[in-house]
Amino acid sequence: MKFLGALDDVSLGRTQRCNRRLTDPNRLQAIRDTGLMDTPREEAFDRLAHLAAELLHVPLTIISLVDANKQFFKADFGLPSPFSETRELPIDASLCRYTLEGESIISSNALADPFLKFHPSTGPWGIVAIIVLPLINPEGHVLGTFCCIEPKVREWTAQELKVMRELTASIMTEINLRNQITKLKTEQNLRDTFVAALTHDLRTPLTASKLSLQLLGRRHPDMPSVQTSVARVNQSLDRAERMIQNLLDASQIQAGKHVALKLSECDLHAITVQTLEELTAVYTDRFVLKAEGTFQLMADPIGLRRIVENLASNAAKYGAPGTPIEVVLGRSGAQVTLQVKNQGNPILGEDLKNIFEPFHRSRSATESAEKGWGLGLPLVRGFAEAHGGRASVTSSAEEGTCFTITLPLDARARAQTRLELLTSDRVAPASDVSVSTRE
Secondary structure, eight states: OOOSSOOOHHHHHHHHHHHHHHTOHHHHHHHHHHTOTTOOOOHHHHHHHHHHHHHHTOSEEEEEEEOSSEEEEEEEESOOTTHHHHOEEEGGGOSGGGGTTSOOEEESOGGGOTTGGGOTTTTTTTOSEEEEEEEEOTTSOEEEEEEEEESSOOOOOHHHHHHHHHHHHHHHHHHHHHHHHHHHHHHHHHHHHHHHHHHHHHHHHHHHHHHHHHHHHHHOTTOHHHHHHHHHHHHHHHHHHHHHHHHHHHHHHHTTOOOOEEEEEEEHHHHHHHHHHHHHHHHOSOEEEEEOSOOEEEEOHHHHHHHHHHHHHHHHHHSOTTOOEEEEEEEETTEEEEEEEEOSSOOOHHHHHHTTSTTOOOHHHHHSSOOOOSOHHHHHHHHHHHTTOEEEEEEETTTEEEEEEEEESBOHHHHHHHHHHHHHHTSSOGGGEEEOOOO
């Protein structure tokens, strides 16, 4: 752009350096990444522009983005027409472009400043006293500026400069937080896509293997050794399928979503008995079930089974070998409780606080011979909360470790609330909860 006079060497060097920055592709990409260019006004930025005008008692403040072609006014206080309507300025008329090296423009009298007095916008904009601070992202790219303008000579105080710098930092905090949220959403979508593709690709060969296994069993019905092998391999395939489902559900939970439920009338006592009987074949006869009363629920029977299975198998794997594992069912009012208690080394410190977090394994679990992904307990909590219940744990050397699951007798109220939220917020399709009754 053409200045209205000859610049000194310092000012000329500044313009040349900033002009090179103007078209820097990395800087321009950083501006695009904010998603703010050419967007409507927003209260978060307008509030800061208004606050600066009020605190410094100036008639004009502007928050701008500066790309290769224009200066875009994202927020302002007192911007005159026609700029308040167009909200942009051609780049050749921009003064803010000369902060792209990260240097501020601060003057008490632009008309006497060796650089500002020759800028063509100084007179038409009524710029006399001015503060222009660059908006610099964590990578060092100048995205734009925050400025205040006074149409008369004014000596800026140290406190006023501090206020502007603090408000500039607040603007960048808002922008950086938005960028982080956008990146997290992108990463979450990639993770969800990866997990969905992985589970689909893993299930396909498992399904083919199970079909071939069934065919082998039908061809040799009178050969006990074949039937034994078929049963053993089938159990392993079932376990692999459960692991895949655990991975999928854990990914949902980590993304802040609820696991899918299919509600029906079911008996928690019967589900617990059946699950413990199956686990006894693996972990021997260590489970002691204590239950009084009836435990008819409107719940997801598969979810209940997975709660019992994960808690009981964890107690068997990580509790003191050979000691009994108590499974206690209780009922109080409109709630039931499931407790799984085992003896052994306690869970302490940070492990106790993070025990239900996805992919977290306690120190004792990591040091044991048992391998795992740290998915079981997050799924337990996920299924409990999806029903409208909760999961908790206590652990000490004297009392052992006790996981407690509290569930409502009827999860339909919770499911209905979730459906309403999902429908209103469009977070996910409402089909992740279904209810069936057998009356």
